[in-house]
Amino acid sequence: MDLDTQIDPSPLITRKFSSRLSSIGGDDHDYNNEQSSITLTDFQRTASDAHISENSSSSIWRERILHPCTSMNIYFADLSSFFSWRFLSWLAIQNFAMYGGVSALVMSVSLPLFKEMGIDASKQQLYSTMTLSPFALKPFIGVFSDLFPIKGYHKRYIALVSILIGLIGCSTLIALYHNLSKEAAQDPGTAYRLSDLLVICFFCMNVTAANLDILGEGKYSEIMRKHPESGSSVITFKFACSLLGSIVTNSYVGPLTDGGHFHIIFCIALGLLLTPFYPTLRGWLPEKKRRNSDPGMTKICCGCLFDQGSFQKKRTPFIVIALSGLAVPLLSAVTTFASLGIGIGVSMIVLLILATVTYVVFPRVVFRIIVAIMLIKISHIKLGGVLGYYYTADAQCLPDGPHFSYTYYITVAGIVGSIVNLIAVMLYQTYLSSCRFRPALMCTILAGAIAPIMDIILIKRWNHVLGISDKAFFILGSAIFEHFVNIVVALPMMVIFGKLAPPNMESAVFSYAVGIATFCFMMSQLWGSAIIKWSSMKTVGTDCNFDELPAIIGVCQILLPIIVGIPATLLIPNRLQTEPLIDWTKERWYEEQEKDENITESLTRVLEEESVEQEEGQCSTEEVANEHLFT
DSSP: OOTTOOOOSOTTOOOHHHHHHHOBOSSHHHHHHTTSOOOHHHHHHHHHHHHHHHHOHHHHHHHHHHOHHHHHHHHHHHHHHHBOHHHHHHHHHHIIIIIIIIIHHHHHHHHHHHHHTTOOHHHHHHHHHHHHGGGGGHHHHHHHHHHOOBTTBSSHHHHHHHHHHHHHHHHHHHHHHHHHHHHHHHOHHHHHHHHHHHHHHHHHHHHHHHHHHHHHHHHHHHHHHHOGGGTTHHHHHHHHHHHHHHHHHHHHHHHHHHTTOHHHHHHHHHHHHHTTHHHHHTTOSOOOOOOTTSTTEEEEETTEEEEHHHHHHTHHHHHHHHHHHHHHHHHHHHHHHTOHHHHHHHHHHHHHHHHHHHHHHSOHHHHHHHHHHHHHHHTSOOOHHHHHHHHTOOTTTOTTSOOOOHIIIIIIHHHHHHHHHHHHHHHIIIIITTSBHHHHHHHHHHHHHHTTHHHHHHHTTHHHHTTOOHHHHHIIIIIIIIHHHHHHHHHHHHHHHHHOOOTTOHHHHHHHHHHHHHHHHHHHHHHHHHHHHHSSOBOSSSSOBOTTHHHHHIIIIIIHIIIIIHHHGGGSOOOBTTSOSSOTTTSOSHHHHHHHHHHHHHHHHHHHHHHHHHHHHHHHHHHHHHHHHHO
């Protein structure tokens, strides 16, 4: 960590002049016209803003503390200066309905649903890994969207097809649960078969959420790369919309689950999947239409084009990124439906291959950042499955347990946690968005290592010694402190992903980084599932045993992040979050190599032409001499 680190207290001052040059419109007409209107007033306002930024930073800092409403006004003014209202509306709908709606619904309902079928905590956590694997498909989707425009659009029709996949999965889910739920309650074999089918349906529903997420991320990462002064404003906006959606989702999932009304939950999910269809169809996700006549573009069939020029220039990165996205879901399927031990072994090999390929293909600074992301993500082993089973265990399973209902565990604690997350996003944007990456990550990782202590206190029942009830301590601990820490840890990582993308490969490289992070998250899920399975804990039935859980939490979620995660942050450039993370103009990567190759080809061509001219000149001289001799 640099001791001379200075913190800029005013990252959200509106840059009106640059915004007029950079606003991204909803279509090509808006895209071109929004960049042309600059007046003398704009120059005057820009000069005034710069004067305020230089001379009154301390007063702005005080205003943020005393007047949060003023800070939010500045924030939204800054946000709208870089991103059009259509794109922000699409981003809000997608994150509210998909990420905070469908994905949150699937993750919340999986615990009571599989627990009701008699599935233990280890298997349920494996199912969660399979359910989340569409988010690891992001690298493949990012490459496909960059290289294959459908009817001229890189993103629009991929998003529409993804919505259709989710609708088919959710409709199948409703039909399967209606026909087989009663048999599954009586026959364990039927329960396992039904749970496998339900996981596939959940997978399809998350395909919609993941694909729309990466398409939106690719767009705002492109804008962030062009305008790094936008900082983390769009990241906090995205998280805020997701958290608002999760608040609404948690408000009804818990009560409906306690009543056994899973059908109603699945029907609500079907409606949520339809929500982004119209904005996507109308082109609220801005992109310029590509044509067959564009340089490097080749027509394949059925209105599908292939950007052969971009692929030929950067063939190796595109292939590597696409394969990395396909490997994770296949690995997840093998681990879930075949052998956990084989899956863990293969996952470690795949991780080493990804690190090696990143070292070979990308610049060294990208390699160091990717390795840091790997270490930070893997060092925090996930134990969410067993914790959920512990907190919701009934009296027959755990006589001395908290015995939380799903209404309390999912709805009450979930809403409180989402509100805390929303506040955390606002506080991060106000106070931490101007920090450098290393201190921001170190502080958040350290806070994340302290948070699991709350779970240990509750499991050991030490809260009763303090005279605090289980519900009150859980709200203070897991619902407030842990949620706050989790979102604060996630925000700087998302900013890193957004600033990692090089020119003309925004979606692909952004999805590659996010895909690797998701793969490492899934690895931590697999290791957590293996630890649960290979321990002596019993999580279902009667006479459950959770005695080893506090020690496992202490090692996997407290010691490992401190020992591995904090030193890993030193691999990340210690830049301000409002600065470019990588200077691609100085990195001798594919763009520079192409320039060198073009220069070499030009020089070779010139030399060849000169040699030909010299040969022709020699030939003409010899002819004249021969004629003279003959005469």
